Amino acid sequence: xxxxxxxxxxxxxxYSNQLLFKIDNNNLPLLVEQGKIYGIYGPNGSGKxxxxxxxxxxxCQSEGEIIYYSQNKVTYILNKTxxxxxxxxxxxxxxxxxxxxxxxxPSIASELNLxxxxxxxxxxxxKDGLFDFLNPFNLIKGIVLQSTKEKNxxxxxxxxxxxxxxxxxxxxxxxxxxxQIKLISVLQMLFSKASLILLDEPFSNIYExxxxxxxxxxxxxxxxxxxxxxxxxxxxxxxxxxELADEIWTFNDKKIMIENKKNGNDKN
Amino acid sequence: MDxxxxxxxxxxxxxxxxxxxxxxxxxxxGYWAIGHIAYFAIGALFTGVITVIFHFTxxxxxxxxxxxxxxxxxxxxxxxxxxxxxxxxxxxxxxxTINELIKLxxxxxxxxxxxxxxPRPPGLTTDLSLMCLSSIIFLILxxxxxxxxxxxxxxxxxxxxxxxxxxxVMGINxxxxxxxxxxxxxxxxxAAGSLFAFYSNSTDPQRFNINEAVILFxxxxxxGIDSIxxxxxxxMFYVLILFVLESIFKxxxxxxxxxxxxxxxxxxxxxxxNFFPQGIMGKRGL
Amino acid sequence: MLFDLLKYGFFNGIYIALVSVGFALIFNILRTIDFSxxxxxTFSGYVFIISEKYIKGLISSHLQLPFVExxxxxxxxxxxxxxxxxLTLIIEKYIFTPIKEKGTSILIxxxxxxxxIMQSLMSIIFTNSTIVSSIQEYSxxxxxxxxxxxxxxxxxxTIMIVLNLIIKKTLFxxxxxxxxxxxxxxxxxxxxxxxxxxxxxxISAFIIxxxxxSLSVGFGIYPNIGNKYMIYSFCACLIGGLKNLYGTVIASxxxxxxxxxxxxxxxxxVSESLTLIILLVLLYIKPEGLFFEKIRVI
Numbered sequence: 001x002x003x004x005x006x007x008x009x010x011x012x013x014x015y016s017n018q019l020l021f022k023i024d025n026n027n028l029p030l031l032v033e034q035g036k037i038y039g040i041y042g043p044n045g046s047g048k049x050x051x052x053x054x055x056x057x058x059x060c061q062s063e064g065e066i067i068y069y070s071q072n073k074v075t076y077i078l079n080k081t082x083x084x085x086x087x088x089x090x091x092x093x094x095x096x097x098x099x100x101x102x103x104x105x106p107s108i109a110s111e112l113n114l115x116x117x118x119x120x121x122x123x124x125x126x127k128d129g130l131f132d133f134l135n136p137f138n139l140i141k142g143i144v145l146q147s148t149k150e151k152n153x154x155x156x157x158x159x160x161x162x163x164x165x166x167x168x169x170x171x172x173x174x175x176x177x178x179x180q181i182k183l184i185s186v187l188q189m190l191f192s193k194a195s196l197i198l199l200d201e202p203f204s205n206i207y208e209x210x211x212x213x214x215x216x217x218x219x220x221x222x223x224x225x226x227x228x229x230x231x232x233x234x235x236x237x238x239x240x241x242x243e244l245a246d247e248i249w250t251f252n253d254k255k256i257m258i259e260n261k262k263n264g265n266d267k268n
Numbered sequence: 269m270d271x272x273x274x275x276x277x278x279x280x281x282x283x284x285x286x287x288x289x290x291x292x293x294x295x296x297x298g299y300w301a302i303g304h305i306a307y308f309a310i311g312a313l314f315t316g317v318i319t320v321i322f323h324f325t326x327x328x329x330x331x332x333x334x335x336x337x338x339x340x341x342x343x344x345x346x347x348x349x350x351x352x353x354x355x356x357x358x359x360x361x362x363x364x365t366i367n368e369l370i371k372l373x374x375x376x377x378x379x380x381x382x383x384x385x386x387p388r389p390p391g392l393t394t395d396l397s398l399m400c401l402s403s404i405i406f407l408i409l410x411x412x413x414x415x416x417x418x419x420x421x422x423x424x425x426x427x428x429x430x431x432x433x434x435x436x437v438m439g440i441n442x443x444x445x446x447x448x449x450x451x452x453x454x455x456x457x458x459a460a461g462s463l464f465a466f467y468s469n470s471t472d473p474q475r476f477n478i479n480e481a482v483i484l485f486x487x488x489x490x491x492g493i494d495s496i497x498x499x500x501x502x503x504m505f506y507v508l509i510l511f512v513l514e515s516i517f518k519x520x521x522x523x524x525x526x527x528x529x530x531x532x533x534x535x536x537x538x539x540x541x542n543f544f545p546q547g548i549m550g551k552r553g554l
Numbered sequence: 555m556l557f558d559l560l561k562y563g564f565f566n567g568i569y570i571a572l573v574s575v576g577f578a579l580i581f582n583i584l585r586t587i588d589f590s591x592x593x594x595x596t597f598s599g600y601v602f603i604i605s606e607k608y609i610k611g612l613i614s615s616h617l618q619l620p621f622v623e624x625x626x627x628x629x630x631x632x633x634x635x636x637x638x639x640x641l642t643l644i645i646e647k648y649i650f651t652p653i654k655e656k657g658t659s660i661l662i663x664x665x666x667x668x669x670x671i672m673q674s675l676m677s678i679i680f681t682n683s684t685i686v687s688s689i690q691e692y693s694x695x696x697x698x699x700x701x702x703x704x705x706x707x708x709x710x711x712t713i714m715i716v717l718n719l720i721i722k723k724t725l726f727x728x729x730x731x732x733x734x735x736x737x738x739x740x741x742x743x744x745x746x747x748x749x750x751x752x753x754x755x756x757i758s759a760f761i762i763x764x765x766x767x768s769l770s771v772g773f774g775i776y777p778n779i780g781n782k783y784m785i786y787s788f789c790a791c792l793i794g795g796l797k798n799l800y801g802t803v804i805a806s807x808x809x810x811x812x813x814x815x816x817x818x819x820x821x822x823x824v825s826e827s828l829t830l831i832i833l834l835v836l837l838y839i840k841p842e843g844l845f846f847e848k849i850r851v852i
Contacts, residue, residue, distance in 0.1 A: 353838055372827045528674070
């Protein structure tokens, strides 16, 4: 299986000159491989969310490198020298098949309606420049074509929403409750078809039966599409992690350890 | 009839400018560019420089129209680049500073009373032709704006405006999207300024000071942010109020016109921003 | 010549510093800059000029009192300071307090609205021309300073020291800090938010009125003079940092000297533009200089 992200074994993260975590894996790098689900487990304040932010390019490690691959080719190396707090997140989220994440505190642009919120994650960066919009030829043609092209996507989005009990799909995000927004942000990830999704406590504030449904969906997400998509998930509830993850990384005592390694074929 | 024509021309020119402020810069980027009138001033100033100082004549005067767009784009790089480092309130500060700077530049180049007797290019010598040109420009802008909601940029700008971090996570180049809209808005404002210089034949620096900027911002808040109908109604309202006040305070008391307009719009601004944030036509709050 | 320039620049800087201190005080309450502050300065200057003139006429026509000038100046000062404080408190109570929770951007825009209204009202009432107070000033022989300048200087120094002591040492200063950091918590801890807010606005109005009076005697005022001082003090605040009073004051004085030299060797427009360019560059380089807020991620 191909590696998507390689986190060098000397990676450390310091927060105002205090060590937050480092990697403790017998001097081997941490690998994120295609088609696997990685669970992150650990006490509060052990740097789980920071780790996700690190993978996403929002913060920078103090030592070590994170290397991103696409089809066994290095596409981006995140280290201290080429980190920019402005552009690294943008570059990283556009790498290979796209890297998407949800925040612990759910945030979706509140003016969008549910369908737009879902469609907006699965986007093609090339097609939405201003010049594409201003081109008068594309203008007339674009409207007609786009509406037919996107019809499939819209249907897909509506089906997904219906599956999770959102009957009125034209609702604005601002009309939803906190838990519903959280659910929608998880659904966004499921809809995104990104090659890696980073979930920061996705199941908090969500009804238990829905969580079961989501777990099934998440498993399906990695097994579908020839197993190219992977998930990294932070969760406090051990049961869910055991059920979902192929590999659990434990954050404890300022160290990241690989706890158990299931064989990838076990799922089947 | 002449009066109506003149009012209509003024309306279209102000509508173009307000469109650039309300529907492009504030509406799409979410940044409150109070000092956007600076680009109006740049357009008018450049037109004055080309025609009065360099004595361009004939069809060369059209260069002023295109030149002012280009100069506006160059100056718009200042706020467009500033968003790399600043956000929120700081953009307001940068915008005000640019406005004051441009006002001083206008005074430095054109003197305290501004240029006068700016000639019009052939083909635009009558008010009717000027009105046609500005109405065509405005119609094109409105056409694009009404089609905007079908394009991907619609939800991209929404996400960028409402949650920058989220937009970054979705791989949207936030800075590119914002700066491109700022540049576009400034270019449109420059064109409106150039048209205004042709229309009024003069560039009065007092037209570009911070009071006028606040008035125009008040018009945006009054009409409703990012609403086309709001823009049209607000600019109509402004032109009418100016006309009424000007006809009341003719001659000696002409100084009162600008001051009373300032007071009216200052009150409208405070009122609408606090109690009426959606404006008369807008769907979105401030 | 050089000494004169330095002196004028220094006193110009003192005015800028007074306005900056006003900005800094209000910043503590509103958490943003109130741009209508300098228009209240203009207002107090106008009130002083008119009340002084009127009272002098009143006294000299009806009463036979010694020291007519001094009495009229004192009464004028008193009236001007009082009216400025009352106006400020009205604005604070009926405009700023109800919308404080709506965010700083709305406060900024509202303060601009107030500024525009005040400027237009003043230019309707007093016309656009510059008015100078009719008081005859005599410079103290030997030093070459006017008594007014010495008074303003000593006032500025006192207010700086007292304010710094208050904010650092007393309970009042601590509750101001509490307001800055967490408004809800301040209410929860039963800090009298409204009283403190009015008090701080009142002090700012007092400081501003002094500089307004001094300006009206020294240079003369016109309705739009506020914009100029607003930009200068804003620049000084940005260089010095709003939380650091001494830094702001030093920056203001340096700016005043710089402006004076600029006026002398080039032209007022050029020196003002240079200040604005400096301001713009500072906004780019040091955006956290104003609020001392680091831009955090997530």
